[in-house]
Structure formats: structure tokens, C-alpha cells
Amino acid sequence: xxxxIQSPRHEVTEMGQEVTLRCKxxxxxxxxxxxxxTMMRGLELLIYFNNNVPIDDSGMPEDRFSAKMPNASFSTLxxxxxxxxxxxxxxxxxxxxxxxxxGINQPQHFGDGTRLSIL
Amino acid sequence: DxxxxxPPSMDCAEGRAANLPCNHSTISGNEYVYWYRQIHSQGPxxxxxxxxxxxxxxxxxLIITEDRKSxxxxxxxxxxxxxxxxxxxxxxxxxETSGSRLTFGEGTQLTVNP
Numbered sequence: 001x002x003x004x005i006q007s008p009r010h011e012v013t014e015m016g017q018e019v020t021l022r023c024k025x026x027x028x029x030x031x032x033x034x035x036x037x038t039m040m041r042g043l044e045l046l047i048y049f050n051n052n053v054p055i056d057d058s059g060m061p062e063d064r065f066s067a068k069m070p071n072a073s074f075s076t077l078x079x080x081x082x083x084x085x086x087x088x089x090x091x092x093x094x095x096x097x098x099x100x101x102x103g104i105n106q107p108q109h110f111g112d113g114t115r116l117s118i119l
Numbered sequence: 120d121x122x123x124x125x126p127p128s129m130d131c132a133e134g135r136a137a138n139l140p141c142n143h144s145t146i147s148g149n150e151y152v153y154w155y156r157q158i159h160s161q162g163p164x165x166x167x168x169x170x171x172x173x174x175x176x177x178x179x180x181l182i183i184t185e186d187r188k189s190x191x192x193x194x195x196x197x198x199x200x201x202x203x204x205x206x207x208x209x210x211x212x213x214x215e216t217s218g219s220r221l222t223f224g225e226g227t228q229l230t231v232n233p
Contacts, residue, residue: 004162042225043221093163107165107168110163112160112161112162
């Protein structure tokens with residue numbers, strides 16, 4: 001079975017450029033998560049979607065970051081303009097939830113991440 | 120979510136059982152214990168989770184103490200490919216959107232030696 005698919009796997013770009021990261025969740029999963037991992041801060045949740053609707057975006061660092069989920073099989077995380085401190089590995093994860101708030105004890109399945117370097 | 124405490128590193132001989140401890144003394148009654156691992160350059164991988172009963176799957180066993188204040192992840196026959204950082208996470212069961220958050224701590228670096 002296909003897992004969570006992220007693209008690109010690596011991205012190197014110059015400061016000020018727009019960066020778009022893409023994620024395809026596992027088919028049938030209705031929750032999607034974007035995480036960022038750095039040596040200094042570890043793994044941090046940026047934003048969480050349930051049924052394509054953003055539920056918790058309290059982890060989004062600032063207005064330069066935005067995320068969308070136009071349909072159940074695709075999500076993007078955009079950084080505009082990018083800065084060197086945005087360099088990190090960005091992970092997407094998905095899970096299946098149900099009920100009013102979701103059976104959120106269901107495990108999240110992660111993609112292999114996008115390694116982003118801003119010069 | 121309850122805070123967890125894990126040793127920073129452990130070593131294990133290939134073929135032997137790896138027992139990874141986790142303390143979560145402030146765990147609440149509606150919080151599950153999850154274990155994930157992260158192999159270098161890969162995304163975190165779900166291993167197992169449980170509430171109060173011991174659990175076993177094809178990857179590992181999870182032993183939770185009766186008072187639920189600590190747990191142990193057991194890899195019965197460790198291989199070199201099990202070398203990874205192992206994270207113990209405590210998370211609410213349902214009902215709160217904030218419970219969707221997986222808070223990863225420092226984890227335990229497990230090194231399986233030949």
C-alpha cells in the first residue's frame with residue numbers, strides 16, 4: 001500500500017523565494033498534519049486538517065507560512081518569502097479519524113519528509 | 120498532554136531483546152501511551168499504542184504498569200535495522216482537537232550492535 005507521499009524530497013532555494021511543499025495522504029485517511037523538524041526544536045506540529053478543514057494552526061510560525069487542503073488527496077505548505085531560519089525537514093502525516101472530534105487515538109503515518117535549505 | 124521521561128541512549132546486542140523504558144507519572148485516565156521511532160533521514164514510524172492493557176503486534180510489545188505511570192517497549196529480537204530514536208508519547212484519547220497534537224520529546228537513541 002502506498003504511504004504518505006511528499007514532494008520534493010529535497011529543495012534548495014535562495015532567501016526570498018516562494019517554496020511550495022506537497023503532500024498526498026494515505027487514501028481513506030481524513031486527517032492530515034504538517035510537522036517541522038530541526039535540531040534545535042525537534043519535531044513541531046505546524047497545522048492539522050480534518051476533512052480538509054484546518055482545525056489547529058497554532059503551530060504555524062508566522063504569516064509567511066500558509067497551508068491548504070483543496071481536496072482529500074492533496075495538501076500544500078507554502079512559505080513566502082522564505083528565510084534561512086526556515087531550513088528544516090518538513091513532514092506530512094495522515095490518519096483516520098471519525099466521530100464529532102475524531103477517534104484521535106488512531107496512529108499517524110508519516111511521509112519521508114522534504115529537506116528544505118534556504119540559502 | 121502528560122510529560123514523558125526517557126533515557127537519552129541505550130545499546131543492545133543484535134538478536135537480544137531491547138527494553139526501552141518510559142516514565143509518565145502525570146498521565147491522566149483518558150490518555151494513551153504511543154511509541155514511534157525515527158530511523159535516520161526517514162519520517163517517524165508508528166510502532167504501538169495502549170491504554171492500560173499490555174499490547175503486542177508484529178513489531179513490538181508494550182508493557183504498561185498497573186498504575187500506568189510507566190511503560191516499557193520491548194523489541195523481542197533486535198536487528199541492526201532497529202537502530203533509531205524511539206519516542207514515547209502520551210496523548211488524550213478523544214474529544215479535544217488539541218489532542219491531535221503529537222508532542223515529540225528527545226526520545227531514546229537505541230543502537231543495536233553486531
